[in-house]
Amino acid sequence: xxxxxxxxxxxxxxxxxxxxxxxxxxxxxxxxxxxxxxxxxxxxxxxxxxxxxxxxxxxxxxxxxxxxxxxxxxxxxxxxxxxxxxxxxxxxxxxxxxxxxxxxxxxxxxxxxxxxxxxxxxxxxxxxxxxxxxxxxxxxxxxxxxxxxxxxxxxxxxxxxxxxxxxxxxxxxxxxxxxxxxxxxxxxxxxxxxxxxxxxxxxxxxxxxxxxxxxxxxxxxxxxxxxxxxxxxxxxxxxxxxxxxxxxxxxxxxxxxxxxxxxxxxxxxxxxxxxxxxxxxxxxxxxxxxxxxxxxxxxxxxxxxxxxxxxxxxxxxxxxxxxxxxxxxxxxxxxxxxxxxxxxxxxxxxxxxxxxxxxxxxxxxxxxxxxxxxxxxxxxxxxxxxxxx
Amino acid sequence: xxxxxxxxxxxxxxxxxxxxxxxxxxxxxxxxxxxxxxxxxxxxxxxxxxxxxxxxxxxxxxxxxxxxxxxx
Numbered sequence: 049x050x051x052x053x054x055x056x057x058x059x060x061x062x063x064x065x066x067x068x069x070x071x072x073x074x075x076x077x078x079x080x081x082x083x084x085x086x087x088x089x090x091x092x093x094x095x096x097x098x099x100x101x102x103x104x105x106x107x108x109x110x111x112x113x114x115x116x117x118x119x120x121x122x123x124x125x126x127x128x129x130x131x132x133x134x135x136x137x138x139x140x141x142x143x144x145x146x147x148x149x150x151x152x153x154x155x156x157x158x159x160x161x162x163x164x165x166x167x168x169x170x171x172x173x174x175x176x177x178x179x180x181x182x183x184x185x186x187x188x189x190x191x192x193x194x195x196x197x198x199x200x201x202x203x204x205x206x207x208x209x210x211x212x213x214x215x216x217x218x219x220x221x222x223x224x225x226x227x228x229x230x231x232x233x234x235x236x237x238x239x240x241x242x243x244x245x246x247x248x249x250x251x252x253x254x255x256x257x258x259x260x261x262x263x264x265x266x267x268x269x270x271x272x273x274x275x276x277x278x279x280x281x282x283x284x285x286x287x288x289x290x291x292x293x294x295x296x297x298x299x300x301x302x303x304x305x306x307x308x309x310x311x312x313x314x315x316x317x318x319x320x321x322x323x324x325x326x327x328x329x330x331x332x333x334x335x336x337x338x339x340x341x342x343x344x345x346x347x348x349x350x351x352x353x354x355x356x357x358x359x360x361x362x363x364x365x366x367x368x369x370x371x372x373x374x375x376x377x378x379x380x381x382x383x384x385x386x387x388x389x390x391x392x393x394x395x396x397x398x399x400x401x402x403x404x405x406x407x408x409x410x411x412x413x414x415x416x417x418x419x420x421x422x423x424x425x426x427x428x429x430x431x432x433x434x435x436x437x
Numbered sequence: 438x439x440x441x442x443x444x445x446x447x448x449x450x451x452x453x454x455x456x457x458x459x460x461x462x463x464x465x466x467x468x469x470x471x472x473x474x475x476x477x478x479x480x481x482x483x484x485x486x487x488x489x490x491x492x493x494x495x496x497x498x499x500x501x502x503x504x505x506x507x508x509x
Contacts, residue, residue, distance in 0.1 A: 058475040066498065076458040081479070081480040081481075083480045083481065085484050087488060098480055098483075100479065100483075114480070114483075116483075125443040126485040135482070150473070179456060181458025181462075182458070182462070183458050186472070194465055199449065207463050220440060220495070224497070224498075226448075230460050230465070230468060233460055233462065233464050233465065233467055234467050234468070236468060236473065236475065238475055240499075241498060242496075242497030243497070244496060244497050259466070281495075281496060281497060281499060282497070283495060283496065283497035283498035284498055285498035287475055289472065289473045289474070289475055291467040291468070291472075291473055295472055296472060297470065297473045300477065303495065303498055305494075305497070305498075306494035307494070310495075311494045311495075313493065313494060313495040314495075315440075315493075315495070316508075323471070323472055329471060336484065337489070337493055337495070339493065339494055339495060342494070363492060363493065363494055364494060369492070369493070370484065375481075377477075393478065393481070394460075395481065399488075401492065414445045428485075428488055430484060432478070432480060432481060434478060434480075
């Protein structure tokens with residue numbers, strides 16, 4: 049985990065890698081995907097593979113499995129200003145089972161994620177009902193996550209090992225409601241509402257906050273972060289896809305969010321998808337996100353133990369980001385092969401994050417609180433092959 | 438307020454039994470186009486969710502379901 053907040057990455061959302069049809073209760077496609085991903089920005093490089101396979105077992109049952117790796121090399125601003133650059137790996141494995149009965153699909157999922165200082169297990173279940181002549185899908189979901197937060201320490205033999213004296217628990221629950229609706233011959237709508245609760249050790253065990261040094265004007269000292277033991281969040285999103293001439297489509301989404309830590313957020317995304325001939329598909333997209341900070345966040349506290357809860361995690365600060373991205377897909381048929389068809393995909397996104405209340409501590413020689421605000425640009429690259437059989 | 442909500446739910450349930458689909462199955466060709474899928478590639482959608490969850494506080498209500506209309 050290092051000082052990157054990977055805690056939420058295990059996620060407690062329903063484990064559903066299958067692509068359910070919008071408004072018909074049928075099993076997901078039989079397909080396999082092999083993806084290589086790379087995130088590079090802010091001194092952090094995260095790359096690795098993801099392999100996803102979905103296969104029908106019978107006419108009414110389907111299984112899916114996913115293997116995902118994050119290989120992390122971090123010299124982020126948190127690391128370079130308070131620790132040493134490090135490398136680590138996170139592996140995630142998940143399986144899903146989908147059962148179809150009349151107009152109902154039941155989905156059961158299980159996921160494990162392991163790092164050198166963090167373990168997560170998540171079980172999930174969802175039920176999806178098709179109704180109104182397959183114009184509407186209603187989906188209810190529940191997920192239960194159990195995490196163990198650890199900490200690494202320097203080993204006498206070199207490198208880092210898990211601290212045997214530090215182990216904390218987190219319990220996460222997620223409840224979801226989704227409705228997908230065919231509105232017209234050209235318009236699909238999708239509405240999702242999720243609420244998530246966390247209980248336990250929600251801190252990052254490495255991160256510190258800073259406060260003004262009472263004995264040295266313009267300087268600062270550090271103390272450990274302290275987070276509340278619970279967090280409850282709510283998120284609601286609406287998505288649409290609208291058919292345009294030449295088999296193109298305009299797609300969009302808008303999500304609002306708030307939680308018991310005082311964070312309010314929203315984002316919108318717009319995408320235009322354009323087929324070119326029978327084999328090429330191009331997509332361009334923009335995404336804009338903004339959030340307010342947690343009510344116990346501060347870039348610089350006025351004194352030691354200034355309040356009950358203390359945070360200086362930039363993900364809990366006030367900031368906004370903007371993403372510009374595109375995907376190119378080449379589809380091909382494979383007559384006579386053991387697969388029916390396939391596709392080759394390349395995706396590139398550029399994310400720019402502007403922090404409004406998180407200062408760049410790499411800048412020294414100025415009074416505490418006068419450092420310039422931090423911002424970063426990151427590249428997100430995906431290359432993947434897909435096969436349908 | 439609760440009575441009104443209950444009434445709406447009851448009416449929706451009753452009307453749900455009698456509603457005739459206003460978009461017939463044979464009228465869903467546009468909706469089945471690949472470009473219309475809200476989540477064309479689950480492996481890629483999951484990765485995008487992962488990237489944003491790591492850098493933003495908001496969580497939940499991500500995409501990833503949707504896609505097509507089962508009318509091919």
